[in-house]
Amino acid sequence: MLRSLDIRDILIIDRLELDFQPGLNVLTGETGAGKSILLDSLGFVLGWRGRAELVRTGAEQGEVTAVFDLREGHPAHAVLAEAGFPETEELILRRVNTADGRKTAFVNDRRTSGDILRRLSDTLVELHGQQDDRGLLNTRGHRLLLDDYAGAGALLSSTRAAWRAVGAARKALEQAEAGLAAIREEEDFLRHATTELDALDPQPGEEAQLDDRRRLMQAAGRIREDVSRAHAALGYDGAEGMISDAIRWLDGAADQAEGRLDAPLTALARALTELGEAEQAVADALESMEVDPGELERVEERLFAIRGLARKHGVAPDELGDFAERLRTQLAALDSGAADLKSLQAALATAEAAYDSEAAKLSDLRRKAAGKLDRAMAKELAPLKMERAVFATELDDADPGPEGRDAVAFTVATNPGAPSGPLNKIASGGELSRFLLALKVCLTGTDSGITLIFDEIDRGVGGATADAVGRRLESLAHKGQVLVVTHSPQVAARGAHHWQVAKRVSKGATLSQVTPLEGTGRVDEIARMLAGDTITEEARGAARALLEG
Incomplete structure (x- = not known):
């Protein structure tokens, strides 16, 4: 207020x-x-x-x-x-x-x-x-006014919810159709790529392992000759033989050296032991450097195949497995897409049926309220000296929306048999005022x-x-x-x-x-409105009669 x-x-x-x-x-x-x-x-x-x-x-x-x-x-x-x-x-x-x-x-x-x-x-x-363009003459608000008159709040809420459900179901279907169409465009690529990846079956970390193996095999070919020479120099024909000869010679002379050769003999024995361990380690290394040219070729071929696929698909070599899984998932979606679309189409049909039901209930409620409003308007117009006028609430089909699928317009025919039309197009100024007042009386509840x-x-x-x-x-x-x-x-x-x-x-x-007017001041103002500038006692009497009536 x-x-x-x-x-x-x-x-x-x-x-x-x-x-x-x-x-x-x-x-x-x-x-x-x-x-x-x-x-x-x-x-x-x-x-x-x-x-x-x-x-x-x-x-x-x-x-x-x-x-x-x-x-x-x-x-x-x-x-x-x-x-x-x-x-x-x-x-x-x-x-x-x-x-x-x-x-x-x-x-x-x-x-x-x-x-x-x-x-x-x-x-x-x-x-x-x-000039009631903010209120009852605005046809865009007639549906809202009729809904308020009909008490359609609960039904409007359920219709809006059903409309949102239709929108969600349609969006899900459209997204699935678009996604499926995109996958179908790449189906040949997907099937070829997954076949290629499945045949190679790259494993996480394999590329690094193959690269290390390849480097080692390539290095072995370059250093094996030097390692072989070192192994010969350490063997019996080399250092081992010479130390052995030295021990034999010194051992023969030790009895006459009065202990002076004991320490050298002990040291040479230790050296011979260490030399044997070194020679064995070099022999093991030399054996590990035995390179099978066929194996090097196989390692390089697989390494290059993994790297080639990684470059082709724009992923890191270790991500090829995950990439292949994504492609398989897309293919699975393609293979199951028809069934998924049928499910989504059924969901949309169910949502549309629910919306149609709620919209139909709302239309029925509006039609009943429109008839009730038309009858109420007829009663209100009669005392306003417009008993020959015909007020009608027209409902037409409209595009479906959150508030149903009805277009509502208040129309009037000022005389029986005359064409009806919008209030502000048919009624004169005085008639329009009375129409608006009658309509407001009917539409205003509490x-x-x-x-x-x-x-x-x-x-x-x-x-x-x-x-x-x-x-x-x-x-x-x-x-x-x-x-x-x-x-x-x-x-x-x-x-x-x-x-x-x-x-x-x-x-x-x-x-x-x-x-503010009260008492005689109010009587005089109403008398002025009745008689004009000159207020007579007759006008005051008429004013009092109006106030008492």
């Missing part, structure tokens, strides 16, 4: 503070007094697009502050939470416009964007007038927490019709808060709270002021 509106230095308003109440609030005044400025100011603080120049002449900046009371569960709480604002029962919106055109917005004294203001405004205020504003929606009607308009506005106000800008005394008399908007001249400047 809009609790207060504070306007400073906006157009012809210098300072204005308005405290609104629940129920029907009416604003009256002569044409040009500034009633539309109040709506412009409210629209400005709510982020609506409006006049470019709002700052009062001579002022540095204009400012508007609106205070709203938010009940528990009000949809504005969700917008505030998403924008990072703490939950509160009081919402203060403030917007400043400097003389050079800069605009700054605040929510509960925290700076915010115009987009946040507009999103909040959608949950706070609903404006209706003869208090939604939204302040309804009607801007001269009673224009072009008078007498009993204006009285019917006023009574319907009063009925709407019982469910929440309604603000009405009106020139109709019959409508003004139905208000629970009344403000008069007037111009005054102060120090050569024209300013707008708003005065």
Whole structure:
């Protein structure tokens, strides 16, 4: 509910503070007094697009502050939470416009964007007038209005869930088909490559082992001659024979050397032992260097084959095994692809059937609600002197979507037998106002927490019709808060709270002021609306009769 509106230095308003109440609030005044400025100011603080120049002449900046009371569960709480604002029962919106055109917005004294203001405004205020492009005349919102009227929330949720399931199933099928098509394009390559890799069967670490073996075999061929010579030099025909001869000769002379040859003999015996070990080790090495030319060829052939496949497929030699496994997996997917596609196609068909069922239920609910709304509108139009008009809620097929497959449009024929069409194309200004009012009465159930504003929606009607308009506005106000800008005394008399908007001249400047009316002041204002500038006692009597009625 809009609790207060504070306007400073906006157009012809210098300072204005308005405290609104629940129920029907009416604003009256002569044409040009500034009633539309109040709506412009409210629209400005709510982020609506409006006049470019709002700052009062001579002022540095204009400012508007609106205070709203938010009940528990009000949809504005969700917008505030998403924008990072703490939950509160009081919402203060403030917007400043400097003389050079800069605009700054605040929510509960925290700076915010115009987009946040507009999103909040959608949950706070609903404006209706003869140019109702934000509300009931916008055909894009008719389906939503009908769904609210039908109480289709649960069914809409299940339909949206079914639509998401269809989308997920279709995406899975499309991805599988695309993946299978890509594999099919490479089937020949995959089969040839896996056959080639399976035949070679490279093992992790094998390339390094083969390379080491090849290097060793190549080196053995180069050094074997030197090792063979060394082995001969160590053998009996070489060092071993000479040491043996030396031991024999020294041993023969030892008895006559009086012990002087014992140590050399012991050392030579040790040397002969070490020499034997060395000779055996060299012999073993020489034996290991026996290179089979055929084996070297086989090692090189396999090594080059592994490296060639690695280069061909752009992987490291040790990754060939994993690469082959990936190719086998792709081939397995290709071989089982037909069965997988059938499973995914069945899943999509199941999801589409579930969506069709939910969408059909939603269409049926909408058709029933449309009939109910049409009957309710017929009852509402009769007191508004439009009993010959025919209101119809038309449902047409639309492309399937998350909200079903129905297009909804409110149409009207102003006379029996006349062609029907959109409200704003068929109805005249006065008729349109009454259609919109009747439609709003029918569509508004319980208090939604939204302040309804009607801007001269009673224009072009008078007498009993204006009285019917006023009574319907009063009925709407019982469910929440309604603000009405009106020139109709019959409508003004139905208000629970009344403000008069007037111009005054102060120090050569024209300013707008708003005065709350009660008692005789209210009687005089309604009398003025009935009689014009000259208020007679007869007009006052008629005003009292309206207020008492």
